[in-house]
Amino acid sequence: MGIDGPECSRIVAGFWRLKHWGISGSTLLDFVHACLDMGVSTLDHADVYGDYTSEQVFGEAVAGGGARIQDSLRSRMQLVTKCGICLQHSHTRPGIDHQHYNTDREYIIGAAEASLENLRTDFIDVLLIHRPDVLMDADETAAAFEKLHSDGKVRFFGVSNFTPSQLSLLQSRLPFPLVTNQIELSVMHIEPLHDGTLDQCQERRIAPMAWSPLAGGRLFSDQNEQAQRLRRVLSEIGQETGGHTLEQVALAWLLRHPSGIFPVTGTGKSERIRSAADALAISLSREQWFRIWSASTGTGVP
Ligand SMILES: NC(=O)c1ccc[n+]([C@@H]2O[C@H](COP(=O)([O-])OP(=O)(O)OC[C@H]3O[C@@H](n4cnc5c(N)ncnc54)[C@H](OP(=O)(O)O)[C@@H]3O)[C@@H](O)[C@H]2O)c1
Numbered sequence: 001m002g003i004d005g006p007e008c009s010r011i012v013a014g015f016w017r018l019k020h021w022g023i024s025g026s027t028l029l030d031f032v033h034a035c036l037d038m039g040v041s042t043l044d045h046a047d048v049y050g051d052y053t054s055e056q057v058f059g060e061a062v063a064g065g066g067a068r069i070q071d072s073l074r075s076r077m078q079l080v081t082k083c084g085i086c087l088q089h090s091h092t093r094p095g096i097d098h099q100h101y102n103t104d105r106e107y108i109i110g111a112a113e114a115s116l117e118n119l120r121t122d123f124i125d126v127l128l129i130h131r132p133d134v135l136m137d138a139d140e141t142a143a144a145f146e147k148l149h150s151d152g153k154v155r156f157f158g159v160s161n162f163t164p165s166q167l168s169l170l171q172s173r174l175p176f177p178l179v180t181n182q183i184e185l186s187v188m189h190i191e192p193l194h195d196g197t198l199d200q201c202q203e204r205r206i207a208p209m210a211w212s213p214l215a216g217g218r219l220f221s222d223q224n225e226q227a228q229r230l231r232r233v234l235s236e237i238g239q240e241t242g243g244h245t246l247e248q249v250a251l252a253w254l255l256r257h258p259s260g261i262f263p264v265t266g267t268g269k270s271e272r273i274r275s276a277a278d279a280l281a282i283s284l285s286r287e288q289w290f291r292i293w294s295a296s297t298g299t300g301v302p
Pocket residue numbers: 013014015016017044045130160161182183210211212213214215216217218220247264265266267268269272
């Protein structure tokens with residue numbers, strides 16, 4: 001991922017919805033093993049998921065009661081997590097009445113250390129700033145990254161939901177390259193293709209990670225014209241490519257982009273992880289790719 005970045009799986013498993021899956025302990029451990037066995041070894045977290053509880057639920061399950069995840073298991077996975085959002089009215093961290101962001105040096109270091117504890121690991125593979133903070137002092141944020149890196153607590157860094165100029169600003173203060181910008185991107189949300197975000201990733205060889213790559217499930221449930229057009233065209237192309245499902249074609253559409261997108265799935269079902277991993281085998285022609293673009297925009301290609 002990125003220049004000299006970590007070896008990550010092209011399909012990433014996201015844990016935002018872990019609380020809603022309602023699984024923990026051995027069931028969650030089984031799901032993690034299933035992901036790893038399918039080659040989906042990069043696991044995406046954030047400190048705020050599950051109202052600041054999901055990292056801990058994950059860490060407890062994967063460490064199996066131990067103080068730390070066993071080395072033999074830890075070496076099979078890459079842990080991505082995020083910090084910087086201070087949730088209002090949190091049940092687990094009360095006292096914040098107005099939601100805000102914090103990218104100050106001490107805050108980031110403290111948040112990363114809390115994630116290390118909760119995930120039961122000695123290092124985070126990739127730490128992201130979760131959302132752009134208009135009060136970000138790039139020198140401070142970079143100083144936090146350098147400290148966490150030199151202490152061996154975080155190996156690589158990235159951002160999430162950053163505009164190209166926000167990313168350039170932070171990069172200008174860092175001695176090492178950011179490896180990713182994790183952004184919302186799917187057949188139903190194609191703005192990053194056209195607003196310079198993916199251009200910058202390709203220019204700087206930063207890997208984009210696509211969150212909600214199936215539009216958070218709306219690809220299957222929305223009844224608007226865009227969703228209906230997309231379901232029809234994706235299904236047609238699924239047949240043309242040898243009997244693939246529409247969600248596999250939606251992922252293949254992201255994978256086809258030259259910036260090297262890493263889709264971050266949100267399912268808690270191992271059979272759907274398998275289906276996503278199988279999308280890696282689909283190769284879309286340019287014509288098929290642009291038919292999906294047209295189904296998304298509702299326009300012909302100019
Ligand atoms: N950086 C950020 O700001 C940010 C923001 C949001 C998310 N994320 C990351 O991105 C990850 C993915 O986001 P997401 O959960 O929105 O991704 P998604 O994969 O677009 O959506 C997942 C949802 O779609 C459903 N789904 C999947 N396949 C389906 C199918 N064939 N038919 C019907 N429903 C289906 C899933 O239900 P089932 O569980 O039943 O399969 C789940 O509810 C998160 O876990 C998180 O790690 C990051």
